[in-house]
Amino acid sequence: MRYSGFRVIKEALLGQKGWRPLWRDPEPQPRYDYVIVGGGGHGLATAYYLAKTFQKSRIAVLEKGWLGSGNIGRNTTIIRSNYLLPGNEPFYEFSMKLWENLEQETNFNSMVSQRGIINLIHTDAQRDAYRRRGNAMLFAGADAQLLSPNELREMVPFLNYDNARFPIKGGLFQRRAGTARHDGVAWGYARGADMRGVDIIQNCEVTGMRIEGGKVLGVETSRGYIAAGKVGVAVAGSSSRVMSMAGMRLPVESHVLQAFVSEGLKPVIPGVITFGAGHFYVSQSDKGGLVFGGDIDGYNSYAQRGNLPVVEDVLEGGMALMPMIGRARLLRSWGGIMDMSMDGSPIIDRTSVDGLYFNGGWCYGGFKATPASGFAFAHLLATDRPHETATAYRLDRFARGYLIDEKGVGAQPNLH
Numbered sequence: 549m550r551y552s553g554f555r556v557i558k559e560a561l562l563g564q565k566g567w568r569p570l571w572r573d574p575e576p577q578p579r580y581d582y583v584i585v586g587g588g589g590h591g592l593a594t595a596y597y598l599a600k601t602f603q604k605s606r607i608a609v610l611e612k613g614w615l616g617s618g619n620i621g622r623n624t625t626i627i628r629s630n631y632l633l634p635g636n637e638p639f640y641e642f643s644m645k646l647w648e649n650l651e652q653e654t655n656f657n658s659m660v661s662q663r664g665i666i667n668l669i670h671t672d673a674q675r676d677a678y679r680r681r682g683n684a685m686l687f688a689g690a691d692a693q694l695l696s697p698n699e700l701r702e703m704v705p706f707l708n709y710d711n712a713r714f715p716i717k718g719g720l721f722q723r724r725a726g727t728a729r730h731d732g733v734a735w736g737y738a739r740g741a742d743m744r745g746v747d748i749i750q751n752c753e754v755t756g757m758r759i760e761g762g763k764v765l766g767v768e769t770s771r772g773y774i775a776a777g778k779v780g781v782a783v784a785g786s787s788s789r790v791m792s793m794a795g796m797r798l799p800v801e802s803h804v805l806q807a808f809v810s811e812g813l814k815p816v817i818p819g820v821i822t823f824g825a826g827h828f829y830v831s832q833s834d835k836g837g838l839v840f841g842g843d844i845d846g847y848n849s850y851a852q853r854g855n856l857p858v859v860e861d862v863l864e865g866g867m868a869l870m871p872m873i874g875r876a877r878l879l880r881s882w883g884g885i886m887d888m889s890m891d892g893s894p895i896i897d898r899t900s901v902d903g904l905y906f907n908g909g910w911c912y913g914g915f916k917a918t919p920a921s922g923f924a925f926a927h928l929l930a931t932d933r934p935h936e937t938a939t940a941y942r943l944d945r946f947a948r949g950y951l952i953d954e955k956g957v958g959a960q961p962n963l964h
């Protein structure tokens with residue numbers, strides 16, 4: 549079924565009886581050519597591009613819960629391509645271009661909204677760093693603009709510009725950045741993949757891997773053994789757990805990241821704003837809630853909930869930036885599990901086991917990467933060669949010393 553304005557009118561006239569489920573609920577087959585473990589954004593996008601762009605068939609996505617139960621349904625929905633390093637910026641700009649056409653591509657309203665992101669500048673040194681980053685973005689074909697304090701005041705007059713500790717001295721602006729409806733992205737890719745014959749199997753947890761002679765033969769699941777030609781693992785916060793089933797220890801630690809939503813307010817924040825003197829970022833949803841977050845909780849955990857010290861820390865950042873936020877009531881908060889890599893950048897690579905491929909280490913920035921990650925992982929699975937924008941995302945870079953340390957903080961996953 550194709551979605552269109554015409555279809556909405558037709559269904560309204562016919563009593564809304566013609567809508568169909570977005571995807572089937574198939575029984576697992578005994579064997580697939582491609583098994584993708586993890587039905588989050590990255591796993592679903594991978595299956596979609598494998599079927600659509602690389603014309604592969606006999607593909608299954610195995611998801612231990614329901615679609616959207618992981619980070620794809622828990623993130624703060626920011627999409628952007630404002631990176632500095634050559635290993636990262638072309639990849640995220642490729643993702644941005646895929647976002648710009650995603651709704652036409654999947655024929656699904658993922659509410660991609662390019663309302664811009666502003667990274668605030670509080671010191672002269674920070675202005676130099678952001679100017680450098682903006683130039684790197686322009687070199688990679690992205691858009692970037694350095695805003696003066698006056699330009700900034702016109703766009704977002706409600707910030708605390710004259711805060712004695714953290715005066716606001718300008719901002720780095722990416723106009724094409726913005727937000728997208730996170731679970732709508734999963735549903736759009738799932739529907740598109742299902743339409744092309746991909747079996748999306750929910751409530752099917754991978755519990756083991758069958759490996760013989762250095763080659764993966766299939767996966768053990770809560771719904772029985774499934775043989776596979778190739779297995780692609782895209783399980784985000786569960787990366788280390790799932791890859792340990794293949795005897796691998798990853799350069800990844802799992803940490804909790806929390807998000808917060810206020811009660812609905814009248815439109816006040818035009819795009820996404822990030823505080824430059826602490827970790828706090830905020831945007832406003834279409835329903836009016838302020839959506840904000842900050843640092844990870846900072847200790848290893850697989851729990852999808854956070855703790856009060858970070859709640860306090862995030863809210864202090866918010867109060868320093870826009871004190872009137874203290875009058876809004878908090879509606880809800882939640883946590884997700886981040887697969888923090890040692891250098892803060894992701895991994896999309898083959899592994900030492902023949903036929904086993906890994907996609908992970910997305911830290912708290914993997915939502916914006918969803919389209920490019922799916923495309924690059926599908927490219928790798930289909931051709932056995934890395935996509936041109938993802939050649940740096942190798943698993944052995946930690947052993948070889950070719951880190952992609954965007955923040956320059958070293959091998960400290962809790963600081964990226």
Ligand SMILES: Cc1cc2nc3c(=O)[nH]c(=O)nc-3n(C[C@H](O)[C@H](O)[C@H](O)COP(=O)(O)OP(=O)(O)OC[C@H]3O[C@@H](n4cnc5c(N)ncnc54)[C@H](O)[C@@H]3O)c2cc1C
Nearest residue numbers: 586588589590612618619620623624626754884914915916
């Ligand atoms: C609070 C929060 C805010 C964030 N904000 C942003 C943001 O603004 N912008 C941004 O770019 N990124 C953001 N992120 C990060 C982003 O959400 C993640 O990096 C990204 O969603 C991870 O990829 P995924 O969608 O595939 O993960 P997931 O949705 O977590 O998918 C992995 C799936 O694997 C499944 N799985 C795990 N183990 C197994 C198994 N054994 N068998 C079968 N299935 C299994 C899980 O159930 C899960 O559904 C945020 C994350 C959080 C938690």
